[in-house]
Amino acid sequence: MQLRQGEMSLMRQLALQLAGIALDDSKGYLIESRLGAIARRIGCGNFNELYFRVRYGNDKALVDEIVAAITTHETTFFRDGGPFDALQWKLLPEVLDARERLGQPRRLRIWSAACSTGQEPYSIGMVLHETLGSLAGWDVQIVGSDIARPTLEAAQGGVYAPHEMARSARPALMAKYFEPVPGGHRVVDAVRKLVTFRQLNLLEPLPALGQFDVVFLRNVLIYFEAEARRSLVRRVAGTLLPHGWLVVGAAENLLDAGPEFVPETHCRATVYQPNRRTPVCS
Numbered sequence: 351m352q353l354r355q356g357e358m359s360l361m362r363q364l365a366l367q368l369a370g371i372a373l374d375d376s377k378g379y380l381i382e383s384r385l386g387a388i389a390r391r392i393g394c395g396n397f398n399e400l401y402f403r404v405r406y407g408n409d410k411a412l413v414d415e416i417v418a419a420i421t422t423h424e425t426t427f428f429r430d431g432g433p434f435d436a437l438q439w440k441l442l443p444e445v446l447d448a449r450e451r452l453g454q455p456r457r458l459r460i461w462s463a464a465c466s467t468g469q470e471p472y473s474i475g476m477v478l479h480e481t482l483g484s485l486a487g488w489d490v491q492i493v494g495s496d497i498a499r500p501t502l503e504a505a506q507g508g509v510y511a512p513h514e515m516a517r518s519a520r521p522a523l524m525a526k527y528f529e530p531v532p533g534g535h536r537v538v539d540a541v542r543k544l545v546t547f548r549q550l551n552l553l554e555p556l557p558a559l560g561q562f563d564v565v566f567l568r569n570v571l572i573y574f575e576a577e578a579r580r581s582l583v584r585r586v587a588g589t590l591l592p593h594g595w596l597v598v599g600a601a602e603n604l605l606d607a608g609p610e611f612v613p614e615t616h617c618r619a620t621v622y623q624p625n626r627r628t629p630v631c632s
C-alpha cells in the first residue's frame with residue numbers, strides 16, 4: 351500500500367500519539383511495508399482509514415499491533431558490554447555500601463525501562479548472580495518494561511533462538527545460565543524468577559513502581575523528541591534512590607537534560623548519578 355498525499359504526516363502524528371516516536375520522512379518505507387500490511391489485513395483501503403480505525407476504533411489489540419510495528423526492538427544479551435561491567439564493578443559495590451548504610455544490605459531493585467524481548471533484564475540478572483553468588487537470602491527485583499506487548503510476551507517466555515544466543519559476546523555466561531529446550535535455549539529459573547515484566551508507555555505518567563538502585567534506560571531516548579526526552583529523564587530520575595544510578599545507551603547522553611546530570615565514565619560506559627544538590631524539577 352502506498353502513502354498518498356498528506357498520509358505520511360498523519361502516520362507521523364499516530365506514532366507520536368501512541369508511543370512518542372518521532373518518525374521522519376525517511377521512514378516512509380517502514381510505514382508502507384509494516385503498517386500497509388496491517389491496513390490491508392483489516393480491510394482499510396488506505397492509511398487515512400487506518401488512522402481513524404486506530405485512533406477511534408477502541409481496539410486495544412490493534413493499537414498494540416501498530417505500536418509493535420512502529421517501534422524498533424533491536425537488542426542483544428550484554429549489548430555494548432561496558433554497562434554490564436560498570437554494573438558489576440562500580441555500581442553494585444557502591445549501591446550495596448549505600449544499602450548497608452540504610453540497614454538493607456541484601457536488597458536490590460533494578461529497572462530495565464525499555465527491555466524489548468528481555469535480553470537486557472536477563473543480562474542484568476546474570477551479572478547479579480555472577481557478582482553475588484546464589485542470591486539465597488537476597489531480595490532482588492528486576493523490573494523489565496516496554497510499550498510493545500509482543501516483545502514482552504517473548505521476554506516472559508525467556509526462550510531464545512540459536513541466532514540470538516550466538517549474538518552474545520559472553521558465551522561462557524550463556525552456557526551457564528541457559529538450558530536447551532525445543533526451538534532454542536531458555537533462561538534458567540534462578541535468573542528468570544528475578545525478573546517481572548509489565549507493559550508501560552514511558553511517555554505517560556509513570557505508575558507506582560517503587561524506587562530503584564539502578565535504572566537502565568538504553569536505546570530508547572533516541573526515538574523521542576527533545577522535550578519528551580527531557581521530561582522522561584527527569585521522571586525516571588525521580589524513581590532513583592538517593593544513591594541510584596541511571597545508565598543510558600552508547601549513542602545517547604543527557605546533555606540537554608539539565609545540570610543535575612553529570613556524566614561519569616566507568617568500564618567504557620557512561621552512567622549518571624543525578625546530582626542531588628541541584629533540585630530536580632518535574
Ligand SMILES: C[S@@+](CC[C@H](N)C(=O)[O-])C[C@H]1O[C@@H](n2cnc3c(N)ncnc32)[C@H](O)[C@@H]1O
Pocket residue numbers: 368369370371421422423424425426429463464465466467470495496497498501550551552553567568569570573599
Ligand atoms: C532498541 S530497543 C532497546 C532495548 C534495550 N534497552 C537495549 O538497549 O538493547 C527500544 C525499545 O523501546 C521500546 N519503546 C519505544 N517507545 C517506547 C515508549 N514510549 N515506552 C516504552 N517503551 C518504548 C520499544 O518497544 C523497544 O522494545
